[in-house]
Amino acid sequence: MKAHPIAGIIAAAARLISGVQVRWLDSEPDPRQAVYFANHSSHLDFVVLWASLPADVRCVTRPVAAQDYWNRGLRRALAVNVFRAVLVARHAKKTEEVHDERPASGDPRLAIDHMLDAMGDAESLILFPEGTRGTGEEVAAFKSGLYYLCQRRPGLRLIPAYLNNLNRILPKGEVLPVPFISRLTFAPAITLETGESKPAFLARAREAVCRLKDI
């Protein structure tokens, strides 16, 4: 996949603003297909994660981003052309406020189809399984998307990552960033084990992210 001409510049700018220090624990960057999944506290999360991958990995890696935020104007142009983001609908925000339990609509499964299409057999994804941005202190319970992806693609490699301080650079509800130094830690890939239940797998995946916070 050919990278957009300004992708390198955008990536360098993102690394500069976020001052990101990248670490790969017992692993190294690798262009093979995988799903990178991390904690979510800022709109900059996927940009910084994407920018921190080496160019050869970055050009085959597509972030999954919320349609309602990234589908407008300049943001859309960046998301679609430069990041090659997979825009998915954050299903029914209004319903969420009314019912605590989301009804088992066809919506999430549509999103999974969409992601699998986008991956083809060579491309990787960046995914934030919490679904929505948190305050940066706690990692919320993971939504089931990660599990369904693995079910549909047996053997899919999942690479846990933790982003420190992004919530300080651009917290929820702020427009202008403050340039704190951030840190991004990658860990060796995990996979869905045969017969592993959905809650057990999601808890294990979440733990794989959380343990990177203070290492």
Added chain:
Amino acid sequence: MKNLDPQLLWALCGVLSLLAVSSLIGFAIKVTVKKPEAQATIRNLNARIAAWWVMCAIFGLTLVIGQVGSLILFGMMSLLALREYVTLLPTRRADHRTLFWSFFIFTPLQYFLIGIHWYGMFAILIPVYAFLFVPTRLAIAGDTESFLQRASTIQWGLMVCIYCLSYAPALLMLKIPGYAPDAKLLLYLVLVDQLSDVLQYVWGKLLGKHKIAPVVSPNKTWEGFIGGVLTATLIGTALWWMTPFRPWVAALVSLTITLMGFAGGLTMSAIKRDRGVKDYGTLIKGHGGILDRMDSMCFAAPIFFHIVRYFYVR
């Protein structure tokens, strides 16, 4: 390019030779000393020397460009230092906008004031206006948790990383009768201050036994302190010809620079120890962050500036 006078060139040549000699010594130590327990120190020493080449190249280049070059260099260093400082300290969500002001309004403004030579405003922008603005903005943000601690954390960051450091390029706005151009004065301050740091490190590694402040800064020893201060003062005295000072004044001024530099290193270390880290950052290989390199400068620059301004500017 008007700053390229012969004295400045001599001083820059001196720096270049010093770097060359250091690299040779670093190489000789690497080849001859094979003790396994010394290897980490030797690697760090050579990384430090390599980083010095880069730092001297950047600083030399900005000196040659002139005032704008120095303002951009020190302005960038202020931003990077403030970034290291606030990252290390606990800030809360409600501090966000105040921090934005600190980075993107007060810092550029402070350096802009130097650029237009408005001394009166340069000297009070942060100690008066920012000092009052910070707690006001925090109060408007409405979070009272550890209020005074948060306000003073930001005020202190602005004072040390922006205000104090900006005194170094501010030397360029001093007009001293019978002495020009003034880039030499900035080079003199940087040379004495940084050599004092380096020489304290060297004497400490060679002879260091008695710790001077084991809790705050475990690597600082009396031997390093006395040896470094004396030799740096000696070099500062020997360089009197590039300053407006007579030799004995140069000696006193260099002594002041080295002592203030020591105070800066010690104070900034106390913050690091309180936060449980060794370095402020990782930007300069072998040295740590910008703030690890500039801590002595933050304390030495304002005092040096005011000594020169009080006694030499008419």
